Amino acid sequence: MKKLLLPLLLFSLKLSAQNAQQVHQKAILIDTHNDVFSNQLINRFDLAKRQTEGNFDLVRAREGGLDAQIFSIWCGEKYGKGTAFAMANREIDSLYALIGRNPNKIALVRNSAELKEAVKQKKLAALIGVEGGHMIEDRMDYIDSLAKRGMRYLTLTWNNSTSWATSARDEVTKKDSLPHLGLTDYGRQIVHHLNELGVMVDVSHVGERTFYDVLAATSKPVIASHSCAYTLDPFRRNLKDDQLKALAKNGGVVCVNFYSGFVDSTYTAKVLAFLQQHKTEVDSLVKIYHDNDLANIRLNAIYKTESDKLRPPLSMLIHHIDYIVKLIGVDHVGIGSDFDGSESFPLGMDSVSDYLK
Numbered sequence: 001m002k003k004l005l006l007p008l009l010l011f012s013l014k015l016s017a018q019n020a021q022q023v024h025q026k027a028i029l030i031d032t033h034n035d036v037f038s039n040q041l042i043n044r045f046d047l048a049k050r051q052t053e054g055n056f057d058l059v060r061a062r063e064g065g066l067d068a069q070i071f072s073i074w075c076g077e078k079y080g081k082g083t084a085f086a087m088a089n090r091e092i093d094s095l096y097a098l099i100g101r102n103p104n105k106i107a108l109v110r111n112s113a114e115l116k117e118a119v120k121q122k123k124l125a126a127l128i129g130v131e132g133g134h135m136i137e138d139r140m141d142y143i144d145s146l147a148k149r150g151m152r153y154l155t156l157t158w159n160n161s162t163s164w165a166t167s168a169r170d171e172v173t174k175k176d177s178l179p180h181l182g183l184t185d186y187g188r189q190i191v192h193h194l195n196e197l198g199v200m201v202d203v204s205h206v207g208e209r210t211f212y213d214v215l216a217a218t219s220k221p222v223i224a225s226h227s228c229a230y231t232l233d234p235f236r237r238n239l240k241d242d243q244l245k246a247l248a249k250n251g252g253v254v255c256v257n258f259y260s261g262f263v264d265s266t267y268t269a270k271v272l273a274f275l276q277q278h279k280t281e282v283d284s285l286v287k288i289y290h291d292n293d294l295a296n297i298r299l300n301a302i303y304k305t306e307s308d309k310l311r312p313p314l315s316m317l318i319h320h321i322d323y324i325v326k327l328i329g330v331d332h333v334g335i336g337s338d339f340d341g342s343e344s345f346p347l348g349m350d351s352v353s354d355y356l357k
């Protein structure tokens with residue numbers, strides 16, 4: 001009996017792998033969150049060529065069967081009035097330059113018809129998402145300007161709150177000292193304006209209060225461009241079951257984040273010990289990159305063998321996808337890798353080339 005079972009099992013595994021490949025090739029694979037352009041200003045990698053560092057380039061995107069990528073336009077909270085909007089535009093310039101140099105490989109798209117056309121022409125369909133409300137510097141005309149350049153979603157906050165919306169981090173850590181909680185009237189006006197322009201409202205990073213305020217204010221479905229399930233990893237900006245259900249009721253989509261810290265609840269403690277151990281190098285890297293996240297990405301690359309030991313198994317990431325699909329249905333679940341925006345991903349998920357593995 002055992003002898004029979006093994007070939008049967010192998011046969012069915014082979015079949016399911018083949019099916020997975022077929023489904024993968026047939027489907028349009030969209031990743032709703034990649035931060036490569038916030039690193040690009042520092043690293044200056046030619047993203048048309050295969051790179052040995054980082055998670056994205058056009059060669060590996062093709063290998064992984066990636067059809068559409070929403071590129072996150074992001075800068076940290078030290079940027080603000082007078083600097084953040086300019087930084088957003090510099091990153092968009094970098095994307096435009098990549099497209100200009102490689103018109104046969106990548107195209108900027110603004111809607112589903114253009115996206116399908118780019119996929120048909122075997123080009124990567126590139127879309128723009130702006131991550132962090134601070135990048136609009138409280139100005140409606142800056143929203144219009146970014147929308148004209150291709151912005152298809154605005155993540156209302158990053159980890160830092162704006163004067164009109166509170167973030168997940170601040171709602172948890174500064175609750176009593178916050179000048180306001182959730183969306184202000186101006187925040188509601190911003191949501192309405194985004195709705196009118198057809199720019200998606202992204203609720204990844206926003207606090208729970210802002211999340212529900214947004215759902216009450218929006219006339220369109222929203223997106224959580226890179227978030228995981230709080231029940232499986234109670235990190236403050238993962239989404240609780242009630243939030244996931246409310247998002248589905250709104251017609252929205254949650255795109256599951258691959259970051260080890262949002263997938264595996266034991267990761268953060270392990271990585272803090274790792275950073276402490278390499279504190280001197282971290283301090284020098286922060287001086288070079290002027291940003292903790294970018295410094296951590298570099299440190300993980302330098303100490304790859306060591307940092308690999310901190311990564312969760314791929315099955316944990318799949319579990320988040322399965323869990324949310326079972327809770328709210330497959331129509332409401334997508335992929336938002338956070339590649340190039342985080343220092344660690346589950347084992348086997350090293351770059352955009354790994355979607356097919």
Ligand SMILES: [Zn+2]
Binds near residue numbers: 205341
């Ligand atoms: Zn993010």
